[in-house]
Amino acid sequence: MGQQDSHVMKTLTQFILGLVAFAVIIFVIAQIMTGGFYSGDKPAASMNDDAAIAERIAPVAKVMEAGAAPVAAAAPTEQSGKDVYNSACFACHGTGAAGAPKLGDKAAWSARIAQGLDVLSGHAINGFQGKKGFMPAKGGNPALSDDAVSAAVKYMVDESK
Numbered sequence: 010m011g012q013q014d015s016h017v018m019k020t021l022t023q024f025i026l027g028l029v030a031f032a033v034i035i036f037v038i039a040q041i042m043t044g045g046f047y048s049g050d051k052p053a054a055s056m057n058d059d060a061a062i063a064e065r066i067a068p069v070a071k072v073m074e075a076g077a078a079p080v081a082a083a084a085p086t087e088q089s090g091k092d093v094y095n096s097a098c099f100a101c102h103g104t105g106a107a108g109a110p111k112l113g114d115k116a117a118w119s120a121r122i123a124q125g126l127d128v129l130s131g132h133a134i135n136g137f138q139g140k141k142g143f144m145p146a147k148g149g150n151p152a153l154s155d156d157a158v159s160a161a162v163k164y165m166v167d168e169s170k
């Protein structure tokens with residue numbers, strides 16, 4: 010190997026070493042930027058995979074489940090007498106249609122209220138043929154629970170005293 014060759018080799022070696030060093034630096038920077046070095050506390054690259062997201066929202070999901078359960082359980086009675094009245098009874102009792110005693114009509118209700126809530130609820134739940142007309146069982150809405158109908162009766166009575 011001549012003087013010239015060894016000089017070329019030296020330059021070439023330096024160049025290659027320089028490239029390697031550059032590659033290493035880029036690699037290190039890339040690792041730092043993506044969090045690859047910090048596997049201890051959640052590398053940034055894996056922060057957004059499905060499992061990681063599910064894990065992070067789990068507490069919120071649990072709170073929502075816990076919060077939803079009592080609300081759902083309370084719904085049947087929580088569906089207030091007023092709600093039931095508006096959805097199932099108003100058609101007749103809001104207008105007086107078919108001879109129904111109107112909500113708030115004290116004269117039409119006083120004698121009925123005198124029968125007591127139990128009798129009124131019984132008539133509303135099971136249906137009732139009176140002198141004025143026919144009160145269909147549960148206002149013609151068999152999906153309503155007895156409690157819901159009773160709550161509606163109580164609401165109507167309270168509003169008609």
Ligand code: HEC
Pocket residue numbers: 093094097098099100101102106107108109110121124128129130132133137138139140141142143144145147148149158161162
């Ligand atoms: C299709 C019309 C209609 C609907 C809907 C209806 N009612 Fe009636 N309701 C009547 C009529 C008519 C009477 C009066 C019957 C009579 O005394 O001649 C009546 C009477 C009543 C009475 C008095 C019963 C008594 O002993 O005097 C109650 C209480 C009552 N309804 C509750 C309800 C409730 C609660 C709902 C809703 C869940 C409802 N009604 C929906 C037509 C209806």
